[in-house]
Amino acid sequence: EVQLVESGGGLVQPGGSLRLSCAASGFTFSSYWMYWVRQAPGKGLVWVSTINSAGTSSYYADSVKGRFTLSRDNAKNTLYLQMNGLRAEDTAVYYCARGVGTSTTFDYWGQGTLVTVSS
Amino acid sequence: DIQMTQSPSSLSASVGDRVTITCRASQSISIYLNWYQLKPGKAPKLLIYTASTLQSGVPSRFSGSGSGTDFALTISSLQPEDFATYYCQQSYTTPTFGPGTKLDI
Numbered sequence: 001e002v003q004l005v006e007s008g009g010g011l012v013q014p015g016g017s018l019r020l021s022c023a024a025s026g027f028t029f030s031s032y033w034m035y036w037v038r039q040a041p042g043k044g045l046v047w048v049s050t051i052n053s054a055g056t057s058s059y060y061a062d063s064v065k066g067r068f069t070l071s072r073d074n075a076k077n078t079l080y081l082q083m084n085g086l087r088a089e090d091t092a093v094y095y096c097a098r099g100v101g102t103s104t105t106f107d108y109w110g111q112g113t114l115v116t117v118s119s
Numbered sequence: 120d121i122q123m124t125q126s127p128s129s130l131s132a133s134v135g136d137r138v139t140i141t142c143r144a145s146q147s148i149s150i151y152l153n154w155y156q157l158k159p160g161k162a163p164k165l166l167i168y169t170a171s172t173l174q175s176g177v178p179s180r181f182s183g184s185g186s187g188t189d190f191a192l193t194i195s196s197l198q199p200e201d202f203a204t205y206y207c208q209q210s211y212t213t214p215t216f217g218p219g220t221k222l223d224i
Contacts, residue, residue, distance in 0.1 A: 004162070044206065044216055044217070044218045044219050045155075045157075045163075045206055045208070045216040045219075046216065047213065047214040047215070047216075061213075095162075095163065097163075100168070103151075103210050104208075104210040104213075104214040105153050105165070105168045105169075105210050106153075106155075106163075106165060106208075107165050107168075107174065108162075108165075109162040109163040109164070109165075110162055111160065111161060111162045112162070
């Protein structure tokens with residue numbers, strides 16, 4: 001059974017940092033592109049970042065570019081999202097998701113982890 | 120970025136009803152349109168991909184149609200577990216989602 005379990009969310013002050021993790025199981029993690037998608041309170045879904053299967057290329061939404069860094073450890077079946085310079089508008093539930101091939105179709109998602117940026 | 124719109128934004132229905140949610144893209148996306156179901160506290164679920172292909176394990180009462188800029192998700196006979204929020208998403212370019220349709224009783 002495919003499972004994605006996010007962790008690392010919490011309350012952080014503006015300008016602070018947080019690292020989210022996504023532990024994957026039930027599939028060959030190293031073969032899949034992975035993604036982060038977020039949902040601010042009362043708002044819709046927004047793509048945040050993408051990483052290829054090897055971890056050699058990553059892509060970011062303009063809103064997080066230069067502040068967030070996506071990486072992966074294929075030996076540990078884990079995805080990481082390092083978030084620096086956090087802003088109030090980054091407050092959201094963050095979901096990790098698995099991609100179908102190299103398309104941006106997300107066939108499995110985690111349950112999400114809540115990040116709250118507030119003083 | 121390609122903008123996605125959905126209608127209606129909310130919908131009240133009853134068990135057994137047939138409902139249709141529509142999604143429109145700001146430019147042609149061919150058939151690169153996916154539908155997801157979200158319930159509070161649960162992992163989002165892929166229902167339909169490439170406009171009309173049913174994801175494995177999804178009940179056949181869900182169906183998708185459309186191409187180009189106009190798409191639809193139809194639930195043929197609502198079940199209690201279908202009350203949720205539904206999002207369309209284009210996978211033609213940098214992914215973007217519609218604003219969602221909340222389906223409730």
